[in-house]
Amino acid sequence: MNSPDVVMRGAGLHKRYRLGKDNFVNALRGANVEITAGEMVAIMGPSGSGKSTIMHIMGCLDRPDQGEIWLDGKRVDRLGGGELNRIRSREIGFIFQGFNLIPTLSALENISLAAEYAGASRREAMRKAAQALADVGLAGWAGHRPSELSGGQQQRVAIARALVNAPSMVLGDEPTGDLDTGTSREIMSMMRHINQDTGTTFVLVTHNPEVAAVCARIIYMRDGLVVEGDPGQAPGGSSAQG
Amino acid sequence: MRIIRNVFRRKLRASLTIFGITIGVFALVVMGAMAEKITLLVDGGTRYFSDKVTVSASSMHGFGAGPLSVNKLQELETIDDVALASADITMTLEKEQGASFGMPSLVIGSDLRGIERESFSVSFRDGRDLEAGDAGKAVVGSDLVRRMDAQVGNTITVRDREFEVVGIMEKTFTMPDNSIFIPFLDAQEIFYHDNLPEIVRTHIDMREITTGITLYPEEGVDPDELAERIKEMMPEYDIVGPARFEEQVTSATRIFTTIVFGVAIISLLVGGLSVINTMTMSVFERTREIGIRKSLGASHGRIIRQFLSESAVIGLIGGISGLLLGWLFIVVANSLGDASGTVVFLLTPRLAVGSVAFAFFLGILSGLYPSWRAARMNPVEALRYE
Numbered sequence: 001m002n003s004p005d006v007v008m009r010g011a012g013l014h015k016r017y018r019l020g021k022d023n024f025v026n027a028l029r030g031a032n033v034e035i036t037a038g039e040m041v042a043i044m045g046p047s048g049s050g051k052s053t054i055m056h057i058m059g060c061l062d063r064p065d066q067g068e069i070w071l072d073g074k075r076v077d078r079l080g081g082g083e084l085n086r087i088r089s090r091e092i093g094f095i096f097q098g099f100n101l102i103p104t105l106s107a108l109e110n111i112s113l114a115a116e117y118a119g120a121s122r123r124e125a126m127r128k129a130a131q132a133l134a135d136v137g138l139a140g141w142a143g144h145r146p147s148e149l150s151g152g153q154q155q156r157v158a159i160a161r162a163l164v165n166a167p168s169m170v171l172g173d174e175p176t177g178d179l180d181t182g183t184s185r186e187i188m189s190m191m192r193h194i195n196q197d198t199g200t201t202f203v204l205v206t207h208n209p210e211v212a213a214v215c216a217r218i219i220y221m222r223d224g225l226v227v228e229g230d231p232g233q234a235p236g237g238s239s240a241q242g
Numbered sequence: 243m244r245i246i247r248n249v250f251r252r253k254l255r256a257s258l259t260i261f262g263i264t265i266g267v268f269a270l271v272v273m274g275a276m277a278e279k280i281t282l283l284v285d286g287g288t289r290y291f292s293d294k295v296t297v298s299a300s301s302m303h304g305f306g307a308g309p310l311s312v313n314k315l316q317e318l319e320t321i322d323d324v325a326l327a328s329a330d331i332t333m334t335l336e337k338e339q340g341a342s343f344g345m346p347s348l349v350i351g352s353d354l355r356g357i358e359r360e361s362f363s364v365s366f367r368d369g370r371d372l373e374a375g376d377a378g379k380a381v382v383g384s385d386l387v388r389r390m391d392a393q394v395g396n397t398i399t400v401r402d403r404e405f406e407v408v409g410i411m412e413k414t415f416t417m418p419d420n421s422i423f424i425p426f427l428d429a430q431e432i433f434y435h436d437n438l439p440e441i442v443r444t445h446i447d448m449r450e451i452t453t454g455i456t457l458y459p460e461e462g463v464d465p466d467e468l469a470e471r472i473k474e475m476m477p478e479y480d481i482v483g484p485a486r487f488e489e490q491v492t493s494a495t496r497i498f499t500t501i502v503f504g505v506a507i508i509s510l511l512v513g514g515l516s517v518i519n520t521m522t523m524s525v526f527e528r529t530r531e532i533g534i535r536k537s538l539g540a541s542h543g544r545i546i547r548q549f550l551s552e553s554a555v556i557g558l559i560g561g562i563s564g565l566l567l568g569w570l571f572i573v574v575a576n577s578l579g580d581a582s583g584t585v586v587f588l589l590t591p592r593l594a595v596g597s598v599a600f601a602f603f604l605g606i607l608s609g610l611y612p613s614w615r616a617a618r619m620n621p622v623e624a625l626r627y628e
């Protein structure tokens with residue numbers, strides 16, 4: 001029921017958060033989403049429209065109350081926690097607004113941790129991490145702690161961490177939200193190049209039209225629903241495939 | 243390395259927590275070493291008393307019964323199943339024994355009649371044992387070597403009398419370590435002049451006195467049964483067989499050991515609570531880090547293992563430093579005590595290993611709940627946490 005190049009499909013996704021005794025927020029109310037392999041997609045929409053929520057559900061970090069999630073042709077929303085951990089470690093890479101590096105670990109260790117969680121031995125993880133770090137142009141910064149790196153450098157380490165296990169999909173929640181315009185452009189162009197060079201799928205939540213413009217397609221959300229964007233509108237490129 | 247780095251993220255707090263464990267283990271080591279010393283003393287006594295019956299003037303009758311007499315030897319030897327009787331004089335090294343910590347040092351003179359039958363053997367580090375016919379000679383226990391400044395060939399002063407050292411005993415970890423052995427006749431003389439009041443002295447022949455008689459039963463005879471029989475025959479004396487000795491001693495040591503370990507365990511439990519507190523705070527402070535790790539796909543097991551290993555390291559560091567501190571204390575206290583012949587502490591390997599292992603497992607135990615809390619955090623909420 002999935003075409004082979006659909007990497008991720010969410011159908012009829014509902015999510016509601018409880019605020020008080022009889023007080024709920026419906027963060028998602030039947031959202032549908034489909035991501036094709038190798039795409040670079042932006043998710044836009046007003047604050048509170050459910051962008052982060054759907055991204056967490058797409059990344060198996062959270063479960064929908066209702067609806068289905070298919071990843072690489074496999075239904076995952078009913079899987080147990082252990083199975084979801086495994087999927088998250090191997091198939092998904094996350095990039096966050098605040099970088100979310102572990103402050104006590106060096107750049108290299110932050111990346112190798114992700115490889116270890118995906119099952120690599122300590123030595124293999126270190127080797128992969130060094131390669132990933134070199135790929136984002138930070139080979140000389142392996143031993144630096146996050147606090148010793150600039151925002152742009154930290155986000156590059158986070159990108160390397162997201163990519164170290166060659167995941168099916170990289171999910172970013174406002175990855176340039178904490179960066180200045182120049183650095184933001186640098187990071188976006190780096191992700192675009194990785195997308196084109198390796199065919200890695202990117203899904204980026206953003207408020208920034210300039211960031212969205214780099215993406216091949218834009219998904220709009222409002223009030224917990226997806227208002228599908230027209231790929232033709234995306235000025236950044238006409239093809240998802242690099 | 244990563245574990246240690248994480249433990250010492252909050253240096254002061256980690257150090258205080260470790261210090262708490264250190265104190266607990268220190269208490270366990272020091273008090274345990276005291277209990278170990280006593281246990282060994284008691285074990286030695288139990289072994290010594292296992293195949294014999296001792297007769298001494300009853301403490302209940304005071305001097306009413308007067309000191310025992312060597313004349314009793316023949317009488318005792320005629321009792322059925324008694325193979326041999328041997329007299330000895332046991333007195334404290336100090337003429338006036340004040341209150342002291344631990345066991346007082348002893349001077350013992352035996353008539354050596356039991357020497358062939360004695361199963362409790364002591365080896366010699368230097369020199370030889372006393373022999374029949376020796377006079378003015380002494381054998382020194384290992385804990386008294388320093389205090390007496392003893393060396394084979396040297397002269398030492400025991401109760402103001404000079405003795406030539408002919409032997410130095412190997413450490414036995416029991417009573418002989420803290421004793422000096424001299425010939426029976428010399429012991430009689432000292433005891434007669436130093437220990438007996440004037441009135442008693444005028445009524446007694448110096449060569450007849452003895453403070454204890456050791457009975458060696460015939461082959462295959464139950465010493466406890468023999469002790470019972472002799473007790474009925476001579477109720478005015480204190481008759482002690484193996485069972486009676488053990489009963490007297492173990493009830494006393496059991497109370498002591500219970501108190502000692504009770505105090506140490508309580509202080510360690512307090513240390514354990516502080517580990518729980520530290521780990522709970524650490525988990526709380528690192529909520530976001532836990533969210534990150536979960537977003538990277540860390541399993542419950544991995545998160546639990548991470549925090550458990552941190553609390554185990556706290557326990558282990560605390561345990562090792564407590565052991566080192568305790569060991570230092572024991573070495574200093576024993577060498578100070580050595581000069582006065584009161585070695586009170588004995589740090590045994592099982593105590594050392596046991597204390598550190600206990601701290602280690604306490605660390606793990608204290609980390610269980612905080613780690614479990616960390617593992618079941620909701621990753622999305624953990625990531626939102628500021």
Ligand SMILES: Nc1ncnc2c1ncn2[C@@H]1O[C@H](COP(=O)(O)OP(=O)(O)OP(=O)(O)O)[C@@H](O)[C@H]1O
Binds near residue numbers: 018026027046054
């Ligand atoms: N853990 C939560 N508990 C309660 N309410 C929540 C929680 N997470 C999200 N919500 C609510 O769900 C709705 C959707 O939130 P979500 O974070 O997905 O929005 P968003 O589109 O990412 O917004 P923003 O652009 O501000 O990041 C909001 O009304 C939010 O307040």
Ligand SMILES: [Mg+2]
Binds near residue numbers: 051052173
């Ligand atoms: Mg959001």
